[in-house]
Amino acid sequence: MRFSDELKRGNISLKLSRVRISDEGRYRCFIPDVGDSSVQLIPGAVSSPFIVRIERSSSGHVVLQCESTGWYPEPEVFWLDGEGNLLSAGPTETVRGPDDLYTVSSRVTVEKRHSNSFTCRVQQNHINQTRETEIKVSADCFEFTSCSAHVAVLVVFVLLFIVAAVCVVWKWRQIQTKERKKQQEDQTEREQLISERTEDLRKEMVKLKEELKEKDETLKKNKEEQKDFEQEVYSKLTEQSEELQKQREKLRQQQTDMETNITVIEKEMQSVEKMAEGERFHRMKEITLTAKTQLNKRKQEDENLNLQTQTILNKTTELLKKITDRKKEEAQGKSQ
Structure with missing residues (x-):
């Protein structure tokens, strides 16, 4: 977004709306004979995590799998128990999609505890964003009896969530395509405006230099005239x-x-x-x-x-x- 009304006051600020991943980078403002300044833009995208799978191992432990899509930059995944203690989990799996957004997945093996409450936390420190989800595992899952019923309900919920997410992503990509085209046009217009403004500033600088040169010549001429006048006065008085x-x-x-x-x-x-x-x-x-x-x-x-x-x-x-x-x-x- 450009500030057309502010250009005459020297305000050539740049405002980006509907920021995309492709907008990432360093932006530099340069004014001839004045100087330049730059700023680093780091766009961010976040999404809430969800538990996609609950399994019971042969040893009686429960394996939880957490997944979250639509992050940028790449986030980290942590597991916490009901008391907020950090749990030891396996390595985080990371996949980067065609839209440059990251999908992360993490698995953790837990034992039966007092509360049986566990939290999957996804965070990105560069953009200071954190999302988390909590799950309470039934005590039955830690017994040798099956917890398939719980898993079935959870799977249905996950499938519905995935379908909704696919619709949202499809719609979002259409909007992003339109916005990308519009932003390219805006970028071209901004560059043209900045180029025109730079040329105006250059012309003003040239004009100021010419005026200073004329004033110097006038001052020099006045000094010569004053010297001649003083010589004339001296001659006439003599x-x-x-x-x-x-x-x-x-x-x-x-x-x-x-x-x-x-x-x-x-x-x-x-x-x-x-x-x-x-x-x-x-x-x-x-x-x-x-x-x-x-x-x-x-x-x-x-x-x-x-x-x-x-x-x-x-x-x-x-x-x-x-x-x-x-x-x-x-x-x-x-x-x-």
Whole structure:
């Protein structure tokens, strides 16, 4: 029996119904890339024993014969007296039929006892099964008188039992034939199902390996991109640092030039005071024009410097945006 509804949960258990002797053996479950496990199946069949013959020997002892059919594996036969003591019996006769079931027969010679009760016990330890039958032997059987009447009744009973057993066995064999055919079909279906499931597991393993390979390649690519990004950031920061250093030198030079111009203008203003009124006016006009020209030049230089500073600021803002976006991508990749 297969568990179709459980396959998606990984349950590929196998249940055998109407077990036959031919089902005996070791069953192995194998899952690729996972492992395997096995279990040994020992089927069993039991039947109740019965006394088939009672004879009186010439010495006055009674011989009992016990027989039991339909056992698997091969059982053992023991004889016990009324107190449960083990009796010494002859060797057990064993016959294996075409259906692979065992028939066992045992004979024991007994003496007259207190209870005259005897038990034939058939047991199979591997399947932990025991069957037994008890018989009370009449005291007359231990005398020289005949106990044929008891034997006749017993023989009739045995014959009826044998006829019933033959009918049961015939019916059982018909059922077994049908079950064997059905089980063969089920076995074929189970093997096909296991094969399909194994193929599905193999495809899933291949898919997982491909996904792992893609993730490794993506991780490697991200590391390379991160390395390139860090190199780009380093290069741009170095470039901006050099530009800022140049601007700093320009500012220092402009400051020095401005101080020099101021000193020159002050000296010229002092020299103007010593001139005549007409000359003073013209000289002041020249100084004013010169200062105005210098201020316009300084204004143009300041505008250029401001433009360069704005360019560096835009580059820095763009770089900061790239770093922020990179951190967001890394955070999203970790969360996934």
